[in-house]
Amino acid sequence: MDAALGPPDQMAESEGDLTPMMSQYFSLTREYEDALVLFQVGDFYELFCEAAEAAARICEITLTAREDSTGRYPMAGVPIDNAEPYIESLLDAGYRVAVADQVEDPDEVSGVVERAVTRIVTPGTLTEDELLAGADNNFVAALAGDQGGGFGLALLDVSTGDFYATSLGDEARVRDELGRFAPAELVTGPGVAPDRFGDDSFVADYDDAAFDVAAASERVASYFGSVDSLAADAEVRACGALLSYAEYTRGGEGHQRLDYLNHVTRYDPREYLQMDAVALRSLEVFDQRSVHGAEGTALVDVVDETACALGRRELTDWLRRPLVDHEAIEARHDAVGELVADPLTREELHEHLRDVYDIERLVSRVSRGRANARDLRSLKDTLDVVPEVRSVLADADCEKLRGLRAELDDLPEIRDLLDRAIVPDPPQELTEGGVIRDGYDETLDDLRATERSGKQWIDDLEAEERERTGVDSLKVGHNSVHGYYIEVTHANSEAVPDNYQRRQTLKNSERYVTPELKEREDDIVRAEQRAQDLEYDLFCEVRDRVAEEDERMQSVASALAALDALAAFASVAAAHDYARPEMGGNGIAIEGGRHPVVERTEAGFVPNDTDLDPENRLAVVTGPNMSGKSTYMRQVALIVLLAQAGSFVPAADANLRVVDRIFTRVGASDDIAGGRSTFMVEMTELASILRAATEDSLVLLDEVGRGTSTTDGLAIARAVTEHVHDELGATTLFATHHHELTADAERLDDALNLHFGATRAEDGVTFQHEVREGAATASYGVEVAQTAGVPEDVVERARELLDAETSEDTADSDRAEDQQADADLAAKLRDVNVAELTPIEALNVLHDLKRESQTDE
Incomplete structure (x- = not known):
């Protein structure tokens, strides 16, 4: 955001010489120095100086100039009746926008028209349909810290009135909830480091005083009667500050109340299945990944x-x-x-x-x-x-x-009021009139009757005057400047009656008015104005009555x-063909499970079973790349998620336990701006899982340890496997290319091996996409590279290197086996007590040792 949005220094020095209008503009820019001020001038919102240059660049509008006694300076403007697209562009560029409207009627004011900021548009407090992103919630959040290191979080959708509050024990929990609700804007209290929760464009700067517990309590109580529904001071402070911020954006210093807020919903995150931003993103619940440049599909879209x-x-x-x-x-x-x-x-x-x-x-x-x-x-x-x-x-x-x-509740009294009061197809603008139905108000009906009878008299006047004067070309007309008139061509001027009063001379004709016409015009204008004013007042009364409900x-x-x-x-x-899941089991048993998104986009999707219970709660999943391991793990998680959301699930049958959290460590990502490598991000996400998962959690781990050396990665993967099994007890799917983990799965009591098979052919590899018990026999990495289009000479060289490494591994294995056999024989010889053996026993021992040595060969 540009730092300077007010008057240039040289202009500021002579600000006393500014015109009244420009002085008013720069006064508002100082008052709202963190925003671009859209300043109403007639039918346009105007910006000046650096603000104009910024708006012209961002909105791609023409940069002009204003010139007055103080000099010449940049100016840019947007039409008021089409301002929303330009406001949206300014918001996207990281600006707040303060809209300064004329609050006086220019026709009734001598001198400069008073202007005031009527709303401050920020990403989290949008209410305009044109700016909101469809039907989805648009939250603004407030975060207050407490002395014990915990936090109070409040979330509000100003456009719908949805208002939530909760307490969170640490920063990790805060990040989880922010990831879950994805607020467009965050207001932070004193002592809360905003950079730990979002970038600068996401965090709004607001008065710390709004977080004072006394001020916040008073504001919350003014809306909801008391603060009793909130559990902690931090919650009260967050809610009070958020209400203050929302009021501020509704009317600047006027602090317009949000009277439609009638309750705040306090919740405990543990009342819901918890998923952090990583899980929501990797499962593509709301945000879809692009596939080959085309937009993918998110879970929310398919259901x-x-x-x-x-x-x-x-x-x-x-x-x-x-x-x-x-x-x-x-x-x-x-x-x-x-x-x-x-x-x-x-x-x-x-x-x-x-x-x-x-x-x-x-x-x-x-x-x-x-x-x-x-x-x-x-x-x-x-x-x-x-x-x-x-x-x-x-x-x-x-x-x-x-x-x-x-x-x-169909609110019959409100339905009846609206039916009686508002015409079926009203105009867009209230100032156009024609909003209130005939018969709703007797005074309005009388005024409209006066207006109609006057216009009918004028409609009849043309025929009467033509007959009276004998001038067939005589016309009765109206314009906004001169009102009603009778027009007669110069050729017929001799036929003009004495009671005609000249009003306007044109090139080929003369326009006149009569005392009777003038009187009727005055009646019509008075009736129109009174009817228009009364109609607006009646509409506001109806609107206020509706607001009461x-x-x-x-x-x-x-x-x-x-x-x-x-x-x-x-x-x-x-x-x-979704099935109703049976809930409350002790494991995850799915028959013919399908990925709800992938099955819609890929023909021939292969369903798969899942059977995880307390005796088989850790599954090590092996198989080649592209064989379906990640899809399989995600589909299990999505089936659980859908079931607990209340949906049926894409499966032939399902018996599911209720899980408290879903954790994912799936896919590669980095944080270059934050100075974190792919492996560091992976380890950070893994650490979060190992600290927070419980025996009631569902954990998905994909290729843990692949971002470092093979030795280090395998050591980490094995240690994680043992920890998840021995300490966490969580239901876990662990996909890996470390085939050594399959031996651990065989060794651990409550673990099992699953694999996805493939068949090798001359032209590549065929994936079966079917999960089976047991460990995979190969990774087929070279064949996958060939299928992906890696040049043939590279593929052939990779095969040569793989064969050589396999042979070396085999030779190393053989040598190790020989050494182990020799060691075993030596150990047995050491155990023989020659002094105590009889000759026959000595021959038998020698015979056994010879036979074992021949078997090992």
Whole structure:
């Protein structure tokens, strides 16, 4: 971000000579020095000096210049009615944007129009549909530290009102939650080192005083009555500071309240299946990798059959925070199962939910006074769907569906108010009029009648005056400058009656007005203005009345969102042959498991079984590259994740234990900017797993120890295997090319070997993609290189070197075996007590030793 966004030094020195408007602009830039100020001038937002240069470069707009008595300086502007794309570009470039609107009517002010910052646009506090990235949540977070080294974390989506708080014991837990929620912006309290949790563009600078416990407590209590729902001072401080920051961005120093926030949800991360950012990324739950330059597919996309934005956010949250409570998981499975078994109900529910608007964001706009008439009509159309959804669920059997049906309040009084007050297809702008329905307000109806009768009188006037004057070309017209007029050509000027008063002379005609026409025009203008003012006041009254029911509407939104997510899970299960998992087992038993994403993109996907239990909880998985090891491990984790989110799973059958965490150490990555090599990143992730995993965790390890020398890597891999087996007891899938680990799996009581086979042919290797018990016999690395297109001379040389190394290894092995045999014979000879042997016994010992030596040969 550019450091200087205010007036140039030479201009600042003579600021007393600035024009009033420019003085106002630079005053705002000093007040909001961390933001680019968009300054309304008529129909444009303007920027000046360095700010203009920055905006012109980033937004690719024309850089012009302003010239006044103080000099000439750069200027750039964007149209107000299309400002959002430019604001988005500025946000992407790392700027905050302070929007300074005219807060006075220029027609009623003599001198400079007063301007004030009405909103500060930051990445984490967006509410504009044009700036939000689809239906997904857009969180801003606040983090406060406590004296014991723990933290309080608060997360808020300003656009929907979703507000969460939790306590976290250490920085690792903080990173886990930030990775889970992926906030767009983080506000940190005093003593919290922001660089430990994100880069500079991610961390917002805000007043430390907002984190004061007394100030924070007062602010939280002003919203929710007390701070009793929060468990610790750090949580209170984080929540209070976050509310303060959100208010600040809504109205600058005015601190506009967010009245639609009616509760904060305090949660314990242990109430959900925990996955850190590494696990979410490697399992591609939300972010997909590019494959050969083409965008891949994330898990959320293959299970997202939701009908509305509410459902999309709910489904995303269920995948972000899968359940660990057995009864809650079963309740979702019951609902999904009922909808799978009843396709008619499922399809009817889906069709009705398609007509549901994003009422969480609508309620947010209503409560902030930013909703227009179309928003209110969309709200009414959504509430009209509720009785239909209730009717569809009238015969629901399972408790989950019945409970959601009971939560569906169609707010009949609000529906009736909106139906009576707002026209079915209102204009976009409130200032255009035509928003309030006829019959809603008697005074408005009278004003409109006066306006209509006046316009009808004027419509009839043209025919009457033509007949009275005999001038067939006479016209009655209107323009915004001169109002209503009667136009007569110069050729007919002699026919103009005496009561016509000249208003405007044109090249070929003259325009007139009569006292009667002027009187009617005054009546029409007065009626129009009074009707317009009254209509706006009536609309605001309706909007305020709707805002009073924000809590009821948010409850309806929550129920509709859950129904949509359940219906989406059911649709996916029915369309793609998912099975209901049996939960509560002591292991992970999957029959015919499939990777939910890969099976959609690769024809001929091979399903595989998994059978891990307390006696076989550590599986060492071997096999060649590209044989399916990583896909297999990921599919096991994704099946567990989907099951605990409440979905059926891509398998023929599944009996699953409930796991507390999923850990992954999969794939190669580095952190060049942070000075960490691939191997260092791998070891850091491994350390996190070994410190935090429990016997209830699911751990995926892929090629641990491959980033260093073979000797070191094998030593690390073997030590990790033993530690996971002996100390952690976690259910673990460990894919490796260190075939020495297969011997460890044979030795350890609760471990087993699995492998993916392949067959060698002259033209390469064929992968079978089928998991089997036992260890792989080869890695087929050279054949994979050949398949990948490595030049043939390189492949042949690799074979020669491999053969030579294999021969040497065999010779070394033979020599070692001979040495071991000699050592065994020598040991037996040393054990013979010659003095005590009879001649016959001595011959027998000699015979046995000779026979053993011949067998070894």
